[in-house]
Amino acid sequence: MRASVPNRGRFITLEGPDGAGKSTQAQLVADTLRAHGKEVVTTREPGGTAVGNRLRQVLLDPQTPLQPTTETLLMFAARAEHVAHVIEPALAAGRWVVCDRFTDSTFAYQGDGRGIAKGAIETLAAFTHAHCWPDLTLCLDVPPATAAGRMQERTLDGFEREDDGFYRRVREGFLKQAAREARIVVIDGSSALEVVSKAVQHAVETFIRRTEAA
Ligand code: Z5A
Secondary structure (H helix, E strand, C coil), X not given: CCCCCCCCCCEEEEECCCXXXXXXXXXXXXXXXXXXXXXXXXXXXXXXXXXXXXXXXXXXXXXXXXXXXXXXXXXXXXXXXXXXHHHHHHHHCCCEEEEECCHHHHHHHHHHHCCCCHHHHHHHHHHHHCCCCCCEEEEEECCHHHHHHHHCCCCCCCHHHCCHHHHHHHHHHHHHHHHHCCCEEEEECCCCHHHHHHHHHHHHHHHHHHHHHC
């Protein structure tokens, strides 16, 4: 994190299990920032660049299940491109970046979900983006049944076909991560849309006030 560099933008991520409402809320976060006069770049992971989007297709393809190690390395390969070509240049130019998922997802999905050692993920994170960590993370928490209900209409990707045990470990992983990191704000994503939106807006406005007072 380099939030102390003058005029540097801020990096906000949305996290949580599938179907938690991240994509829906990412738009609101961007709108709230723009209403406060910020220039905003919205993006997502895996993806965000041409190479990242090609890796995303490989990562989410239910026909080609990957080894957990391969999956982890490809997530970081996509992230290295994303940080270098999209996130860092935007922050350096004073823009605020709103990103749907980042390295907290790797800790939760590949770490808690697939059993990759936390130390290995920490090493890859330091190698890939040592100086680029989110300044604020909004973690939307939903129980498995709520998320499953929201995903019913969809064609499911490889991750969404995992069993309940995987989903529970991922959810717990996010909550453990939030307990360790002060930048992560947990929001109950299972409430009605207006209620979740209000909580998200409050968290973003509180963060803006804090950065303006600093
Ligand atoms: N992954 C990983 O394993 N490791 C990593 O390091 C990274 C990612 C970066 C990306 O897939 C997959 O990659 C993801 C983790 C893995 N696993 N999966 N699956 P993705 O980008 O396709 O999926 P996602 O990130 O999980 O997004 P999602 O499935 O679209 O969920 P969402 O963005 O959190 O939810 P949403 O699209 O905003 O909402 C889902 C539905 O619920 C939609 O119909 C909404 O209208 C509705 N919704 C939203 N909020 C509410 C409320 N409050 N009430 C009622 N209904 C609501």
